[in-house]
Amino acid sequence: MAQVFNSTLVDTAEHHAMLRDSVGKLAGGFGRRYFQDVVRRKAKPVELWDALGEAGFIGVHVDEAYGGGGGGMADYNVIVEEVAAQGCPILSLVIGSICAPIIQGHASQAMKDAWLPGLASGKKRLAFAITEPDAGSNTHNVSTVARPDGDGWVLNGAKYWTSAVDEVDAIMVVARGEEPDARGRGRLSLFLVPTDAEGISKTPIETALHVPETSFMLYFDNVQIPREALVGTEGEGLKHLFSGLNPERICAAAINNGIARYAIEQGARQAGERKVWGTPIGAHQGVSHPLAAAYVGVQQARLMTARAAQLYDESSGEAGEASNMAKFASADASLVALDQAIQVHGGNGMALEYGLADLWFIARLHKTAPVSREMVLNFFAQHSLGLPKSY
Numbered sequence: 001m002a003q004v005f006n007s008t009l010v011d012t013a014e015h016h017a018m019l020r021d022s023v024g025k026l027a028g029g030f031g032r033r034y035f036q037d038v039v040r041r042k043a044k045p046v047e048l049w050d051a052l053g054e055a056g057f058i059g060v061h062v063d064e065a066y067g068g069g070g071g072g073m074a075d076y077n078v079i080v081e082e083v084a085a086q087g088c089p090i091l092s093l094v095i096g097s098i099c100a101p102i103i104q105g106h107a108s109q110a111m112k113d114a115w116l117p118g119l120a121s122g123k124k125r126l127a128f129a130i131t132e133p134d135a136g137s138n139t140h141n142v143s144t145v146a147r148p149d150g151d152g153w154v155l156n157g158a159k160y161w162t163s164a165v166d167e168v169d170a171i172m173v174v175a176r177g178e179e180p181d182a183r184g185r186g187r188l189s190l191f192l193v194p195t196d197a198e199g200i201s202k203t204p205i206e207t208a209l210h211v212p213e214t215s216f217m218l219y220f221d222n223v224q225i226p227r228e229a230l231v232g233t234e235g236e237g238l239k240h241l242f243s244g245l246n247p248e249r250i251c252a253a254a255i256n257n258g259i260a261r262y263a264i265e266q267g268a269r270q271a272g273e274r275k276v277w278g279t280p281i282g283a284h285q286g287v288s289h290p291l292a293a294a295y296v297g298v299q300q301a302r303l304m305t306a307r308a309a310q311l312y313d314e315s316s317g318e319a320g321e322a323s324n325m326a327k328f329a330s331a332d333a334s335l336v337a338l339d340q341a342i343q344v345h346g347g348n349g350m351a352l353e354y355g356l357a358d359l360w361f362i363a364r365l366h367k368t369a370p371v372s373r374e375m376v377l378n379f380f381a382q383h384s385l386g387l388p389k390s391y
Helices: 007-028 031-040 046-054 072-085 092-106 109-121 237-273 285-314 320-344 346-350 357-365 373-384
Strands: 126-129 145-149 152-163 170-180 186-194 200-205 215-225
Touching: 007 046, 007 072, 046 072, 072 092, 072 237, 072 285, 092 109, 092 126, 092 170, 092 237, 126 152, 152 170, 152 186, 152 200, 170 237, 186 215, 186 237, 237 285, 237 320, 237 357, 285 320, 320 346, 320 357, 320 373
Parallel strands: 126 170, 145 170
Antiparallel strands: 145 152, 152 215, 170 186, 200 215
């Protein structure tokens, strides 16, 4: 019987293999040492970011009409993962997965023209401000308010854990209107607010993360917002958000998958080279089996992430279940992989020289962000299993 091949799938696989190779060579030219040095100096990976932008990788998910690659999240997943797999987990790439799709899907033509080419090239940057100290996962409960004022709005409130504000041109802010909807919840809107707008102040948050991005507490004190700063339709911000929140989960998973691949590679190398009593420690099943099991978990998470990205591209963004599964699985798998790689290195696993221990909290971050594992399980229980809502 003749075999039947899906040429589209074959073409996609070949395309992704070539893309992965190209990104790997570029990012690998910088590598873990470079990234560690940037973090140690409290600097930014400008050289790597610029190189990724010039190669067209940062905007691969942006439409070609705006200078992007037109490849969607399936391509972007490959890029984010591969950069992290070379020891350079750039969290700012995750932010790019949120803002560009929202603007592309919902913004005015003028805003698309003004922002998408720069976002595609990496020459323009945006931060994303949604989290608040008292709102948590309840986005409806945000207290940052945009009050109508003339032909625009006045913004007041505070945001928490907003990353890379010191590196970007503007902040995409989620705010509610003064009037609630029919269910008594805040009607959300999205705004692009320049970082140098009068009335914005910021305080850095000290974290355990070994990353170049700084997280901030943001304060908005009577910040004037012009009409053209509105992203999409006033009061429809919650609907617009889902164009960016599923990609955020996919790219958080991609970062963890890349970290996990890096960890497995380092652990396997150590297990093959390190000898005790003349025998490589990887010859012992007590060492090899946990590494092999971690590898299986990582490959499963990567498959789920690739599937989520594919569903997002094919279904106009309707990929909530798969995106949450990818984020959930990748967070757990990466921590298992890192833990085993560190264990294989013995005491050296704690030495920054070996490049593993300082990845721990980046991987651990994604068990909590961009949505906690508890809320992910609530989602599956309610929407996938049909169980009663628990919150």
